[in-house]
Amino acid sequence: MTRIEKEEKAARKAANFRPIVYICSPYAGNIEQNTENAKKYSRFAVDNHCLPITPHIYFTQFMNDEDERAEAVLMNNILLSHCCELWVFGDVISKGMSEEIKQAKRKYMKIRYFTEEMEEKNEDQRNYCRADVAPQRCGVAYRTR
Numbered sequence: 001m002t003r004i005e006k007e008e009k010a011a012r013k014a015a016n017f018r019p020i021v022y023i024c025s026p027y028a029g030n031i032e033q034n035t036e037n038a039k040k041y042s043r044f045a046v047d048n049h050c051l052p053i054t055p056h057i058y059f060t061q062f063m064n065d066e067d068e069r070a071e072a073v074l075m076n077n078i079l080l081s082h083c084c085e086l087w088v089f090g091d092v093i094s095k096g097m098s099e100e101i102k103q104a105k106r107k108y109m110k111i112r113y114f115t116e117e118m119e120e121k122n123e124d125q126r127n128y129c130r131a132d133v134a135p136q137r138c139g140v141a142y143r144t145r
Helices: 003-016 031-047 055-061 069-080 095-106
Strands: 020-024 051-053 085-089 110-114
Touching (some): 031 051, 031 055, 055 069
Parallel strands (some): 020 051
């Protein structure tokens, strides 16, 4: 394989790569509106060349939040551990969202904050992990000391 063919193959592979992002947004309260918002946020991730994981859309289709909450939280954490980033939407951070954010911080994941209108919050409102101590994730090598 020539150098040009290798470069073209690498470019095709990079173009097909979609980082997996965990969508963190409210569910409880106005469930109907919050579910619609979560769908909108998931579409936003797809439009930004990402693969969204939105458990509160998926698990609520076949699990009872009241009776199976602990099991759902466990499965959420498992899914979160397979994601590259956590995307937090809105100004209200629920108890469940807070736990997901804490879990992402423990895993040194990149956390991005967005408004309900899907605009990324300014630098003062962002919360990124310490990239200098994070492990290699999603094909991106982080600096180490």
